[in-house]
Amino acid sequence: MxxxxxxxxxxxxxxxxxxxxxxxxxxxxxxxxxxxxxxxxxxxxxxxxxxxxxxxxxxxxxxxxxxxxxxxxxxxxxxxxxxxxxxxxxxxxxxxKLKLPPIEAGRFVVHGSHARDALPAGLVGIEIDAGLAFGSGEHATTHSCLVAIDRLARKRRFHRVLDVGCGSGVLAIAAAKCWPAEVIALDNDPIAVRVAAENVRINGVADRMRVIVAEGYRHPLVRRRAPFDLILANILADPLIELAPALRRHLAPGGHAVLSGLLDRQAGAVIAAHCRQGLHLLERIDRGPWTALVLAAPRAHRKHARR
Incomplete structure (x- = not known):
C-alpha cells in the first residue's frame, strides 16, 4: 500500500x-x-x-x-x-469496517461479511462491508436507489447499465443481480474503484461487470458501450445538474435514469436540468431530507413507411 x-x-x-x-x-x-x-x-x-x-x-x-x-x-x-x-x-x-445490521431495500438486503449466514429468506443479498467507499445501504440515498431499481425490475429488463460515481459498487451490483446485463461502474476515486472491484468479486458478478476509474462520462469504454438503457448516479446535486447533457447523450431512447445524492430542496433544480434535456420524471422517492429521482428519456419516433 x-x-x-x-x-x-x-x-x-x-x-x-x-x-x-x-x-x-x-x-x-x-x-x-x-x-x-x-x-x-x-x-x-x-x-x-x-x-x-x-x-x-x-x-x-x-x-x-x-x-x-x-x-x-x-x-x-x-x-x-x-x-x-x-x-x-x-x-x-x-x-x-463496521458491523452494521443487514438493511432491507425492496428485494435487496445489504449486509456485511459478518451477517452473510443470517439473512432473511427470499431476498437478494448484496455483501458490502462498510468502509471507505460510499454505499453500504444505511444512507437514505443508497436505500432509495435500491428501492427504485427494485421497482424498475418489476416492469422491464435492462441490457446495458452504467453506474456513475459507483462508490462501493452497491447499485451496480444490484443491477447485475437483477438482469443478465452488461454493467459498467465508474468512479473518479481510485480507492472507491478498488473497493468496488473487490465487492464485485465477492458478490459473484465479475463476469458481467467492469469497474473503471473515470471522471463523469469521459472514458473510451463508456463511449464504446453507449447508449445505456439504465444509468445510475448517486452523487450530488451540482454534478447531477452539470452532467445532465452528458447523461442524455449516453442514454438510449426510452432509457431510464435513477439519480440521487440530493436533498429534497435540491430536487426541483435537478429535475429541471434533466427536463431541459428532454427527460421526464417518472417517480420521486423521498426518505427524510433526501430524495431519489427516476426519469425516462423519450422513445425514438418511428418513421412512417412511404406509400
Missing amino acids: TAEAELWRATVRTRGPGMPDVLERFEEDALSVSVFEIEDEATAEASGWQIDLFYREPPEAEKLADELRLACEAAGVTLDGVTVERVPATDWVGAT
Whole structure:
C-alpha cells in the first residue's frame, strides 16, 4: 500500500433520539462517511450514534468540534465527543469496517461479511462491508436507489447499465443481480474503484461487470458501450445538474435514469436540468431530507413507411 492511501478519521459520538441531521453539513467535505447506531446495553434501545468521517488530509479538530457542536444543538442532539486520528495505510480497510445490521431495500438486503449466514429468506443479498467507499445501504440515498431499481425490475429488463460515481459498487451490483446485463461502474476515486472491484468479486458478478476509474462520462469504454438503457448516479446535486447533457447523450431512447445524492430542496433544480434535456420524471422517492429521482428519456419516433 502506498503512502497516498493514508487517511484521517474523525469519530463523532452523539446522544439523542433519531438520526442526527448534522451529516448534511459534513458529509460533502469528507471522503467517506460511516454511521452506526449505539444501543444502551441495559435496555437494548438506541441511545445515540457514532459517525466516522474520513479525510485525505487531517481536519482541524477544534474547528470541526465547534462546528459539530453548533450543528448538534440545532438538530436537538447532544455531542458527546470528537476524536481525530490517523488511519495507517496498512490498515485502511480493516479500520473502516463496521458491523452494521443487514438493511432491507425492496428485494435487496445489504449486509456485511459478518451477517452473510443470517439473512432473511427470499431476498437478494448484496455483501458490502462498510468502509471507505460510499454505499453500504444505511444512507437514505443508497436505500432509495435500491428501492427504485427494485421497482424498475418489476416492469422491464435492462441490457446495458452504467453506474456513475459507483462508490462501493452497491447499485451496480444490484443491477447485475437483477438482469443478465452488461454493467459498467465508474468512479473518479481510485480507492472507491478498488473497493468496488473487490465487492464485485465477492458478490459473484465479475463476469458481467467492469469497474473503471473515470471522471463523469469521459472514458473510451463508456463511449464504446453507449447508449445505456439504465444509468445510475448517486452523487450530488451540482454534478447531477452539470452532467445532465452528458447523461442524455449516453442514454438510449426510452432509457431510464435513477439519480440521487440530493436533498429534497435540491430536487426541483435537478429535475429541471434533466427536463431541459428532454427527460421526464417518472417517480420521486423521498426518505427524510433526501430524495431519489427516476426519469425516462423519450422513445425514438418511428418513421412512417412511404406509400
